Amino acid sequence: MSDQPLISIVDDDESAREAIAGLVRSLGFVVAEFESAADFLKSDHLSRTACLIADVRMPGMTGPELHNYLTAAGTPIPAVLITAYPDEAAHARALKPGVRCYLAKPLDPDELLACIRSAIGDGNKGFQ
């Protein structure tokens, strides 16, 4: 399974994180879960992550901040930002190069799958 693209999920809400992880796994990907951006940055999954799914609102570093940080550090990871409070302004701000999607919770599985596929590129399709 090590050739499967790794999807890292960063969300401080435990139940939301587990639910999303379960869904992404059911879509056929390998998943790593992190409670905070700091935990993710510390982990050795960082370099292996093909796509990052991060919550927009988190204590400490937020999803968009994490994405910016990675880009600035020269290790950009395509990201899918998710939020329970979709709003246009935040959406516009969040959509930067490398941010594939900005999705509202609850996530639509097909939409999420399309976003992840677009993030990791056609060469690394998950299987359904």
Add this chain to the structure above:
Amino acid sequence: MRHPASTARLESKDCFAFACVGLTSSPSKLEFGWNDRDAGENDVKSMSDAKSDLPFLLSTSPPSRSQGRLAVCVLLVLVSALLVTAPFARVPLTNTEVLLPAYAAAAFVNEVITSALLLALYSVQRSQAVLVLSIGYLFSGLMVVPWALTFPGVFASLGLPDAGLQSTASIAALRRLGFPLFVLAYALLKDADPSIRNSHGSVRGIILGSIAGVITIAFGLTWLIVTRDDALPRFMSDARNVSELWRYVPATAVFLYLTGLVVLWTRERSVLDLWLMVVLCTLLIEIILLSYLSAGLRLSVGWWAGRLYGFTSASVVLLVLLSETATLYARLARAVSAERRAREARLTSMEALSASIAHEVNQPLASMVTNADAGLRWLGRQSPNLNEAQAALSRIVGDGHRAGKVIEGIRTMFEKGAQERVSVNMNRLIDEALRRCQGEVQVDHVYIQAELDEQLPLVTGSPVQLQQVISNLVANAIDAMTAVTDRERVLRVKSALQESGSILVSVEDSGTGLDPKLKERIFEPFFTTRSDGMGMGLMFCQSVIEAHGGRLWVTDNEPHGAVFRFTLPSDDDPTSTAGATVR
């Protein structure tokens, strides 16, 4: 960088589940509770509360100590003026008739304005006593006109038909004896007010009718006096000197003034009563000068001095009443704007409440949908993965329970008990809150210090809501210290009685402290530095404390962390408004 204490952690901590949601149930109580309680009350009861309904009126608000002092000052000045004038009282001042119209005009304006002021008061308070008093002033003011017009030698140059010798004195007697009778009627009526306050007819009609009646009577009396001079009592022996008969007029007047003073003294309740007593004292001094010290000699030093003093103090009284009215009006305006602000705050918190409920229920619902989607996909595979599907279903169960807890919490907050105001022992609430989070504290290695004032007076409020506030602040404090590793995690909760009579509760932590930029904003709705709360916690705490007549604020703790403090008016505090907001 960010302070986790700015919101309470709502989920996944039983100890604080619902620390914030629903705290705003206070607004609904403010409106609905009042109606429920008063719906069954009969009119008589509400009538008897009339005075407390209108606490800002001259005729209902009690005089302050400084007003009492001012009244005494006015009287002292008058008495000394009397003493200074006394030796010269009988010195005649010839050719001073020309000053009389000026005096009359001033006295007329003075008394009519006073009357108008009292009529305005009547239109608000509907007190018959005040109506009677204003009629008295109007009558007295109106009668000044014929008094001056008939005064011998004043208007001779205008070619007015010469009135009889007794006209002026008769009018003076009517004014002199009429006015104290009106005051007496006021004093006797004012306590009987509530029962007869419910009078029929519109206020406008009553006022206009009264004014028309007084004018008619004043005209009628003047007409009678001027045309039937020969039928009048012989008050004057000539144009300047009074007869023996006149002696009874000032004597009766003095008797009436003294009676009025006694009645007012024993029944003094309001600012108006106080200044009416000053008026009666003034009239007493005036009559002493006019009729005794100057022996009734018209246009003598004593006669003029009496009128001047009387007029001056009447003006002082009028000015005081006017300024009191303005002051009371300002107080009223402040009260109204405070009430408006409170209502706006209540609306905001209602909006915040619905947003918060939406959020709290949405969060587990979203997870349930996502878990269900995952479960469907595991089952929909060619070889269904039952283990994964089972795991997804278990998560749905957990989320369902979580949503249920949210709803249960909301129900608890809206239960009757949450809105009832009773005497609350804050120390006990603090103890309870600290006990309920024992588990949390042990896991996080937080050291708790409680410094509670044993003598802390009770406060009036909702124990449920106040409990939530404390739980919320304690939860915030514990959260704020989770990131602390290099020093002790100390949670210090204190309660103390302040000199002002209100109680002060403080919750200190040794956490990461507050970003100065964020300090102002943490009480705003929707402000949060967490993702699992919406920033409702502190806003709710603040609205609960403010609804209880207190204040909540935050400062930095030394050397680390933050201190949240709130005050509440205690039951011992005479200026407490906590009760007033809900009754």
